[in-house]
Amino acid sequence: MNLDRRHFLSVLGGATLAWPRAVEAFGTQLASGGAPDDEAFWYQVRSTFLIPDDRIYLNNGTLGPSPRVVVDAVTEHVRRVAATFPPGIAWDDLKASVARLVGGDAEGFVFPRNTTEAMSFVANGLELFEGEEVVTTDHEHIGGLEPWRVLEARRGVRLSVAALPVPAASEEELADAVWDAVSPDTRVVSVSHMTFTTGTLMPVVELARRCRDQGIVFCVDGAHPPGMLSVDVGGLGGDFYASSPHKWVMAPQGCGLLYLAPEWRSKLWPTLASGGWDDHALSAHRFNHMGTIDESRMAGLFAASEYLLALGPDRVEARVRYLRGRLEDGLAAIEGVHVVTPAAEALKGGMVSFSVDGVESPDLQRHLSRAASVRTRVIGEYDYGWMRLSTHVYNRPDEIDRVLELVDEVARTGIAG
Numbered sequence: 001m002n003l004d005r006r007h008f009l010s011v012l013g014g015a016t017l018a019w020p021r022a023v024e025a026f027g028t029q030l031a032s033g034g035a036p037d038d039e040a041f042w043y044q045v046r047s048t049f050l051i052p053d054d055r056i057y058l059n060n061g062t063l064g065p066s067p068r069v070v071v072d073a074v075t076e077h078v079r080r081v082a083a084t085f086p087p088g089i090a091w092d093d094l095k096a097s098v099a100r101l102v103g104g105d106a107e108g109f110v111f112p113r114n115t116t117e118a119m120s121f122v123a124n125g126l127e128l129f130e131g132e133e134v135v136t137t138d139h140e141h142i143g144g145l146e147p148w149r150v151l152e153a154r155r156g157v158r159l160s161v162a163a164l165p166v167p168a169a170s171e172e173e174l175a176d177a178v179w180d181a182v183s184p185d186t187r188v189v190s191v192s193h194m195t196f197t198t199g200t201l202m203p204v205v206e207l208a209r210r211c212r213d214q215g216i217v218f219c220v221d222g223a224h225p226p227g228m229l230s231v232d233v234g235g236l237g238g239d240f241y242a243s244s245p246h247k248w249v250m251a252p253q254g255c256g257l258l259y260l261a262p263e264w265r266s267k268l269w270p271t272l273a274s275g276g277w278d279d280h281a282l283s284a285h286r287f288n289h290m291g292t293i294d295e296s297r298m299a300g301l302f303a304a305s306e307y308l309l310a311l312g313p314d315r316v317e318a319r320v321r322y323l324r325g326r327l328e329d330g331l332a333a334i335e336g337v338h339v340v341t342p343a344a345e346a347l348k349g350g351m352v353s354f355s356v357d358g359v360e361s362p363d364l365q366r367h368l369s370r371a372a373s374v375r376t377r378v379i380g381e382y383d384y385g386w387m388r389l390s391t392h393v394y395n396r397p398d399e400i401d402r403v404l405e406l407v408d409e410v411a412r413t414g415i416a417g
């Protein structure tokens, strides 16, 4: 870290803070090594988390556990506020950090509380009328779907739902499946960047291109990829990108993100209005005027972004994929297990979903929890009934192996009692 950077990090909002120095020390400690199977390196990374040794957390797809430095950044901020020395939010520094992590230009970021709120800002901020159509898929999370359903109920906007292949074989197949649902009335295409159901990476660059060609607004529910994979929210060419850094960026609960392409920074209507909402010189920042907010979560988001930058997004992605690969290969080798996540590496990241013949996923979930304190997610939505497991940088190969052992046992003998 160069001196200028160290300076700006240590004088945020005019206050000298401890967490930037902790992140810097972490970066120095982990400057070398970090190959996907460098267990000594990843052991040090695990030790920066508060996760108990005997808990196997495979549900990052729902919520990411924050590393200690993030928790410290939040509590440090809360203490400063209580001591009447509030550090404030260093907006420019926060945006610059997030832009380094997820791409895009710093001016385009808004920080709502989560993907649900970000998607609602988009749906409510567009001019959509009766009979106009929004295309989504049968793998959208309620957070990315319900904001459009409000428009359906309130304004007579039509939803056209694309049926995605499971497991998907190629980007083209996925893009064509979405495109089958597009009609001359389509004004918006809104899909997940990575589906929460099967962990499938959607062909967002190709979909953005097709939408641009037809003058259709393209909105991406990117709850998952930021912090898991190297992404470029600006470069993919869509109009809006919504995310939840409290998942894979491991920021505190209540940290959302919305990136607006330049033309929308002055055009989108605000859902939540305060002073400056109509001051277009503020660009996307006019959407950050939300009244009094919990600033401590923004401090936590800043620290989480800096933590991942210190770790290195490429190292993170490689480790995430390595662990998911170990898990997925092991699952696929068990008789009676059916993986629904695509086989092609380019179509997935850090999540794998599957079913086990003759076993209900909620029963398997309960069994894994009781047997080895494993945290999982069952995809009950749409009656899919799959078990979903997520891997992130704090997971260890021995945890993966223990889960495989348990699933293998269940697949062979069922669940007793």
Ligand SMILES: Cc1ncc(COP(=O)(O)O)c(C=O)c1O
Binding pocket: 061, 062, 114, 115, 116, 117, 140, 141, 142, 143, 144, 192, 194, 195, 196, 221, 223, 224, 244
């Ligand atoms: C694809 C997707 N979109 C949206 C959401 C909603 O996220 P949040 O609860 O942070 O708004 C989730 C949560 O799991 C998700 O997986």
